[in-house]
Amino acid sequence: MTADVLLRGRGITRRWGGLTAVDRIDLELERxxxxxxxxxxxxxxxxxxxxxxxxxxxxxGQVELLGQDVTRWSQPRRARAGLGRSYQRNxxxxxxxxxxxxxxxxxxxxxxxxxxxxxxARCPASVSAAQAAAGRAGLDHCLDQMAGxxxxxxxxxxxxxxxLATAPQVLLLDEPLAGMGAEETERMLALLRELKSGHAILLxxxxxxxxxxxxxxxxxxxxxxxxxxxxxxxxxSNAEVQAAYLGGH
Amino acid sequence: MSTGxxxxxxxxxxxxxxxxxxxxxxxxxxxxxxxxxxVFAILALSLELLVGSTGxxxxxxxxFFGIGAYAAVLLSxxxxxxxxxxxxxxxxxxxxxxxxxVGALSLRTKGVYFIMVTLxxxxxxxxxxxxxxxxxxxxxxxxxxxxxxxxxxDLDHPLTLYAFTLACLVLVFGFLAQLRRSRFGRALDGIxxxxxxxxxxxxxxxxxxxxxxVLSGAIAGLAGFLFAVKDGFVNPEMLSWHMxxxxxxxxxxxxLGHLRGALIGAFAFTLLQELFKSxxxxxxxxxxxTLLLGLAIIASVALLPRGLAGxxxxxxxxxxxxxxxRAEVNGVAP
Numbered sequence: 001m002t003a004d005v006l007l008r009g010r011g012i013t014r015r016w017g018g019l020t021a022v023d024r025i026d027l028e029l030e031r032x033x034x035x036x037x038x039x040x041x042x043x044x045x046x047x048x049x050x051x052x053x054x055x056x057x058x059x060x061g062q063v064e065l066l067g068q069d070v071t072r073w074s075q076p077r078r079a080r081a082g083l084g085r086s087y088q089r090n091x092x093x094x095x096x097x098x099x100x101x102x103x104x105x106x107x108x109x110x111x112x113x114x115x116x117x118x119x120x121a122r123c124p125a126s127v128s129a130a131q132a133a134a135g136r137a138g139l140d141h142c143l144d145q146m147a148g149x150x151x152x153x154x155x156x157x158x159x160x161x162x163x164l165a166t167a168p169q170v171l172l173l174d175e176p177l178a179g180m181g182a183e184e185t186e187r188m189l190a191l192l193r194e195l196k197s198g199h200a201i202l203l204x205x206x207x208x209x210x211x212x213x214x215x216x217x218x219x220x221x222x223x224x225x226x227x228x229x230x231x232x233x234x235x236x237s238n239a240e241v242q243a244a245y246l247g248g249h
Numbered sequence: 250m251s252t253g254x255x256x257x258x259x260x261x262x263x264x265x266x267x268x269x270x271x272x273x274x275x276x277x278x279x280x281x282x283x284x285x286x287x288v289f290a291i292l293a294l295s296l297e298l299l300v301g302s303t304g305x306x307x308x309x310x311x312x313f314f315g316i317g318a319y320a321a322v323l324l325s326x327x328x329x330x331x332x333x334x335x336x337x338x339x340x341x342x343x344x345x346x347x348x349x350x351v352g353a354l355s356l357r358t359k360g361v362y363f364i365m366v367t368l369x370x371x372x373x374x375x376x377x378x379x380x381x382x383x384x385x386x387x388x389x390x391x392x393x394x395x396x397x398x399x400x401x402x403d404l405d406h407p408l409t410l411y412a413f414t415l416a417c418l419v420l421v422f423g424f425l426a427q428l429r430r431s432r433f434g435r436a437l438d439g440i441x442x443x444x445x446x447x448x449x450x451x452x453x454x455x456x457x458x459x460x461x462x463v464l465s466g467a468i469a470g471l472a473g474f475l476f477a478v479k480d481g482f483v484n485p486e487m488l489s490w491h492m493x494x495x496x497x498x499x500x501x502x503x504x505l506g507h508l509r510g511a512l513i514g515a516f517a518f519t520l521l522q523e524l525f526k527s528x529x530x531x532x533x534x535x536x537x538x539t540l541l542l543g544l545a546i547i548a549s550v551a552l553l554p555r556g557l558a559g560x561x562x563x564x565x566x567x568x569x570x571x572x573x574x575r576a577e578v579n580g581v582a583p
Binding site: 053055074075076077079080084085087091092093094095096100103104105107108109111112113114115116117118119120121123126162166 | 424427428430431432433434435436438439442443445446448449450451452453454457460
């Protein structure tokens with residue numbers, strides 16, 4: 001197989017004292033696919049994202065980004081190398097405008113902190129990257145609005161836009177659909193499909209309908225371990241998954 | 250230009266214009282007092298960079314202030330006037346050096362722990378000058394010969410010192426205003442609001458915070474240098490936690506998050522202090538000035554949640570709020 005694997009986790013394990021939150025997870029994210037991770041609360045999905053993005057260190061196991069072992073890299077270094085993540089709760093900067101939220105994110109690519117006399121708003125690279133990212137996420141009509149005043153759905157879009165502004169190759173999205181209405185969900189799913197071509201996307205999501213519509217691969221976690229992984233139809237018909245999680249789905 | 254930006258520019262022009270014109274009417278007492286206030290304003294600006302911009306509540310700013318002041322005295326030769334050209338940078342560098350040491354260790358902690366660790370390092374510096382003969386112990390030491398710059402600047406003249414201090418204040422204010430708009434300043438803003446998000450975006454936040462800390466230490470060192478030159482005397486109280494607390498109160502009183510807040514706060518705090526100490530106004534009760542100052546600060550924090558700099562906005566909102574309520578009562582959309 002010659003698939004373009006951008007992010008790979010090998011045997012990822014995280015223990016908190018006696019509790020094993022994530023137990024020997026193997027995972028591959030390929031360019032052009034949406035890989036969904038589903039599971040009940042406490043199954044270890046967020047811990048997995050935190051380990052992949054470098055927010056917490058694994059107890060054992062290995063993370064590879066674009067073919068390089070990045071297990072010991074800090075989170076900012078991984079982010080600059082092309083790993084973007086969004087958060088389950090909104091982590092936008094509410095007192096900044098939409099454009100400034102994206103611009104600040106884009107600035108991470110051209111930090112130049114010693115240029116103290118040059119206003120950040122006149123940094124052409126980050127401004128154009130911010131405009132492009134906001135446009136892709138469907139926010140080009142409200143660039144000058146304060147982020148805190150956006151609707152919930154728009155805030156979720158802004159989370160993605162800030163992610164895109166850093167020009168990532170891999171996107172780790174933690175429940176981007178949380179709390180969204182039907183129409184907003186449709187818009188977000190369309191965005192995910194559009195982003196798929198250039199990125200490898202890991203999607204942690206509770207909305208099962210949405211997951212089965214958009215995912216190319218689904219991994220099901222229970223109590224920190226993977227009980228099934230494969231294309232949606234295969235996972236849907238898996239008896240163990242049905243018993244453990246999907247219920248009568 | 251928006252009305253907000255316009256009113257800020259007007260404030261800055263008027264404030265610095267008044268300061269420049271003040272020596273024409275202020276007597277020697279007034280010039281000495283305003284010089285002292287401008288020194289405190291520089292110190293308050295240095296702390297505003299940490300607290301207001303970066304969200305780092307440093308409770309040890311007095312250490313950098315005191316080190317700048319002690320360096321000015323200890324590095325000065327006993328027999329000839331030192332040159333500003335090397336003495337001033339040296340004082341700032343020594344304060345910045347201690348800030349680098351303190352920042353490198355304390356920035357590994359967060360929140361209340363950060364406050365306590367910065368306080369502990371400041372107390373350490375305080376006890377070194379207080380309990381060792383290095384800086385004259387509790388009595389402090391005198392600076393007999395004031396620094397000069399060639400034949401042009403002699404800081405022994407109160408008016409020259411006033412002008413020099415005002416120039417320093419303008420430069421620091423201008424520098425910080427520009428810095429806040431720059432990429433570095435925007436990154437500090439991001440760190441204040443959500444450091445975790447900044448890391449996820451690709452910013453290594455620790456070097457940013459350390460750079461801000463060292464910069465702040467250097468500016469506090471400048472203030473310390475000016476203070477030592479003004480009084481011709483330094484003592485350990487300059488490094489005490491009372492001093493750190495006073496600067497913190499200045500920027501809270503003035504309004505966090507604005508440079509002009511630090512300026513207004515330094516003036517308000519020092520002038521209130523002078524007022525409550527004045528026997529002409531309060532008679533023998535002036536002995537209890539700390540009580541009055543404390544009550545004034547409690548009242549201002551309770552009534553002015555955004556500080557003095559936020560007062561116009563607070564009034565505007567109250568007026569608009571009343572207008573919109575009235576409109577609602579009359580059944581008209583606001």
